[in-house]
Amino acid sequence: MTPAARRPTRDRRTAFVRRLLRWYGHHQRNLPWRRTRNPYRILVSEVMLQQTQVSRVIPKYREWMRKYPSVDALAAASVREVRGTWYPLGYNIRPVRLHRIARTAVKNYGGRLPKSREELLGLEGIGRYTAGAVMTFAYGVPTPILDTNIRRVLRRVFYGDRSTHESVLWRLSTALLPTDRGYDFNQALMDFGATICTARAPQCKRCPMRSFCRAYSEDKRW
DNA sequence: AAGCCGGGGGA
DNA sequence: TCCCCAGGCTT
Incomplete structure (x- = not known):
């Protein structure tokens, strides 16, 4: 096992968490779905955001909420109409699954979304990431998540941007998560x-992790 | 672990 | 053109 593949030291992890939360305090994005803890709204935003950029989701999220402000409203609509509203976000199975989830919620959960991670995972269209996001952002239960951004950040900072098994990154995401600030940490x-440790041309000059980032120390081109 | 599932925006 | 994007599901 190479040194870089070892579990990051505690010092490194705590420094990362502290600096990330401080950075977030000044530079967080202002996004519509951060102004609510309504599970339905959170879920819709997370499903829309699956493999889809924030800038494209924002206007569609607003339109969707005007048309389908609640689980009941979505369940009452036809699949055909719902699919039409979705266009052109892509991955068009997503609105169908969202619609199915709404109808299931009305039928089995009294119009509410399930509250446990396991139940959420049982719904088609909700995987490990989305279940964790709903738990953290809607229910306030700190739950680790791993998306495109987090995967890239953790890889670079702790493993020098080399290929890293998913299971390792999930464990790290779990180990880092401060239980008293789960919402802020995961959003941060x-x-x-999305804004500093970007896929192309990362903003290392403005990065608070630069002093201990493995990718930066191993390749100073950035 | 790999392939597939859309569609738009940026370099 | 190619790459990337708040993933999930099936093989």
Whole structure:
């Protein structure tokens, strides 16, 4: 096992968390779905955001909420109409599954979304990421998540941007998560990946992790 | 672990 | 053109 593949030291992890939360305090993005804890709204935003950029989701999220402001409203609509509203976000199975989830919620959960991670995972269209996001952002239960942004950030900072098994990154995401600030931490990780530790041309000059980032120390081109 | 599922925006 | 994007599901 190479040194870089070892579990990051505690010092490194705590420094990362502290600096990330401080950075987030000043640079967080202002996004519509951060102004609510309504599970339905959170779920819709997370499903829309699956493999889809924030900038494209924002206007569609607003339109969707005007048309389908609640689980009941969505369940009452036809699949055909719902699919039409979705266009052109892509991955068009997503609105169908969302619609099915709404009808299931009305039928089995009294119009509410399930509250446990396991139940959420049982719904088609909700995987490990989305279940964790709903738990953290809607129910306030700190739950680790791993998306494109977080995957890239953790890889670079702790493993020098080399290929890293998913299971390792999930464990790290779990180990880092501060239980008293789960919401901010998970949001911060994604903001950080989307604006500083970007896929192309990362903003290392403005990065608070630069002093201990493995990718930066191993390749100073950035 | 890999392939597939859309569609738009940026370099 | 190619790459990337707040993933999930099936093989």
